[in-house]
Amino acid sequence: MKSFSARQNCRAPSVEDVAHKLAALSHPARLEILQRLGGGRSCCCKEVVEHLDLAQSTVSQHLKILVEAGLVRYAPERQRSRYQIDQAALAAVSASVSALVESCCAGEGADI
Amino acid sequence: MKSFSARQNCRAPSVEDVAHKLAALSHPARLEILQRLGGGRSCCCKEVVEHLDLAQSTVSQHLKILVEAGLVRYAPERQRSRYQIDQAALAAVSASVSALVESCCAGEGADI
DNA sequence: TGATTTCATCGTTCATCGACGATAGACGAT
DNA sequence: ATCGTCTATCGTCGATGAACGATGAAATCA
Structure with missing residues (x-):
């Protein structure tokens, strides 16, 4: 095992896949949405809107991005x-990030 | 514990911090750069350029983004x-993502 | 000294993101 | 049937991202 992949169901996610999912996670509003959706709760759009101080259309967009990323x-x-x-x-995303970190920290090197 | 935070050294990274670091990770070229830098190897810019099929200025930009994100x-x-x-x-980023996932998967809910 | 290498930065161009208001469709309630 | 609610989508606007070539600074080599 050399690259950050393997694990999951056997399909190694490509760098593009991972990047795409991380992009979906890389906005504060979307992270907060995920937290709100956490705990198995399912939410409607309005519920998120009331919690987020963003226009309904904006929230709908963020939700769409999360859905399209498969999260x-x-x-x-x-x-x-x-x-x-x-x-x-x-x-799976969490596993990918963990694997990336592991592969990056494999051979210890001298600090800068 | 209610939010995905805590853990790490006691300083809970804000949602913005995490989002910012994830944004730095959300580009295929930057993921590949990290893999190249993996294993404790330290690289110069040129080395990355030769491996990446991008202009030197572009690679320099990507490196700068990674540096500014603190990664x-x-x-x-x-x-x-x-x-x-x-x-x-x-x-730390990996831990933040793990914590996020854990907090989101806490209370099991029925599938859609 | 002069030429070459390595790198960061600047300026530009095109594409995408993030946010909003407006709008239309679908549903429930009256 | 009509009204109000909840959504998704459209169009717009400003800001940011991604890529490049050109340029200049610093160090190395001849």
Whole structure:
């Protein structure tokens, strides 16, 4: 094992995949959304809006980005929508980051 | 403990901090740079350039972003420059992501 | 000294992001 | 049927990102 990959279901996520998911995580509002969605709670858009001090359209955009990154699952439900964390996907990202760190810290070198 | 924080050295990184570091990680070229810097090797800019198929100025920019995010340390050395991974910082990011995932997966909920 | 190498920075160009208001569709309630 | 609510999407605007070439500074080599 040399690169940060392996693990997960056997499909090694490409650098692009990981970068894409990390990009989805790289905005404060989206991190807060994830925290709000945490604990298995499923939220509708309005619930997030009330908590976030952003326009509804903006929140909807952020949610879309999270869904397209595969980190949040989406289910249109009558009037409301349900957004829910995809725990497996999130865990996979965490594993990717861990693997990256491990591979980077393998051979100890002298500090600068 | 309610938010994904705590852990680390006792200073809880803010959502903005984490987002900023994740943003630095959210580009394929920068992930590849980190892998190249992995294993304690310290690289000069040219070495990265030769490996990456990007213009020298572009690579320099990416390195700067990594340095400003605190993930890579920088030491101007005579003619060349030395870039080296900041393993502690990288580990901290990994821990933040893990903590986020854990806090999000706490209370199991029904799947969508 | 002069030529070459290595690097950072500047200026430019194009694309994307982030935020908003406005709008339209779908649903529930009256 | 009509009204109000909840969403997603569109269009816009300013800001930022990503890439490049050109340039200049510092160090090394001839």
